[in-house]
Amino acid sequence: MKQLTLHHHTHHGRQKIMSCECDKKEMSEGDLLDRTCLGEGSVALPVGRAGLHQHWKEFVCGGGSAFCNILISYPLNKLIFRQMMHGVETTFALNQLQKEGLGFLYRGMLPPLMQRSLSMSLMFGVYDECLQPILERKVNPYVAKTFAGVVAGCVEATLMPFERLQTLLIHPKYHNKFRNTAHAASHIAKHYGIKEFYRGLVPILFRNGPSNAMFFVIRDEVRIRLPQQERAVYTGLQNFLAGATIGALLSTMFYPLNVIKIAMQCELGGPHRTVKYEFNYILRKRGSKFINFYHGAVLNISRAFLSWGIINASYEVFRKFLYS
Template structure:
């Protein structure tokens, strides 16, 4: 058991290490469990196919390719979630101490954490390429994909599609933390370990699924913008027009894959929330 809760003041930020550690651990557990579902959802986003077709495609490729591309999200999402929880807490606390309105502090903290997370975007960029079957014969692994992109197209290519990521990260973080903290205050306090864990899972699951569905179109646009290498960059409006035209000019087709995305987010954020709280109780 870790007895000391180490905290440091570094300039403006109040750094609470347990927030970073709990966020990292929760993300590691979540990615390991839900990655195969992500692969199905990704194929739906990119090709607009039904779930059955996406599953059959992955089955045809075999188990060897099922976890292909997991290293980038493990590297990116574990650090990203660590930053998300750590920077949010580290930004909100000093603002509240300075007398800033609590909800204004939460808004600033959420936007700050989401914007800083975007620095890790290159991992998301490479993950997109590795998950696309079109590039299975181009790259053997993550390092080879990074090397190919950087050597042939420069580091700027790693940040292709950053606009929808910025629009997604900040606002979704703000809503997540505000709703999560409101739920923690308003929901009944559970003493029993199992019932408390169930409540934490469901709380995180419903919040995560709702926000993931709300911001789903931005993920579709991001995937469209990142699915190629070395081609001219698409703007948000150009990416939307391309997707809209390719999918029969039906707005509902832009949401293709939203169902499994919502289901994945439900499980994913449920696991993250209960893992985060469990790690905090266990070690801190």
């Protein structure tokens, strides 16, 4: 990806090297928004479409960050899943996991590991591929980023069979039915067909598109305003906190859609119910109080904070390593 490196001196004539500190105020808001700041100790601003030979690096960065995230946060994610599924308190869900034992703690990790690794690669890659041509046509940067984010989210949704398999493998009633990911996938394909892999697609589309768009817009706004750090440890901490805060906020906003998605995907076979039907069913089941959709939300905030902090910080580490 072609980039402009920022140095701490004044802008000279038509030179393409600019000072972030000196020139930020002189740049229009549109100019600032047109650039995605990717920190590598100093801030780097893309000025054109990345060459094809560079694209694999972005995919590796996204996939590597997702791998680190899943490996660390999966047990917490499983605990939150139990609360979403049963609407129970943290201590009850924790006792369930303790009774099942350590052998089941990482059961079902392969689907999210594969799904998240591919998903993060697509999220950043497709977003950039969509964004640059739109910005070249002088479209409003907010509109361009929103559109590119929604497209990236929809492309990510093609990976939802991994989420579908994870839900079945985590659910206690399927512990004795499916041995592993491959067994669950072959069983569904043989007895229910391809459509069953995409049960719960609509809430995933409603979640992915808007949340991706908001993530990229907010991320760029934050990066424009954050100070540059000279020490790598402070840069890493800043990247972690920025990603963690944005991720926790968006995850909380779209939490009810995840509850609906899980409720849909806990079923194997039978009719494919609508989002409206599932929403009303869960609402009645939980005492007709919308706040009860947020069982497990506190832990979800913790998980999202940790996950997106790891993703953002490790992405920058991978990127610095590959581009150095």
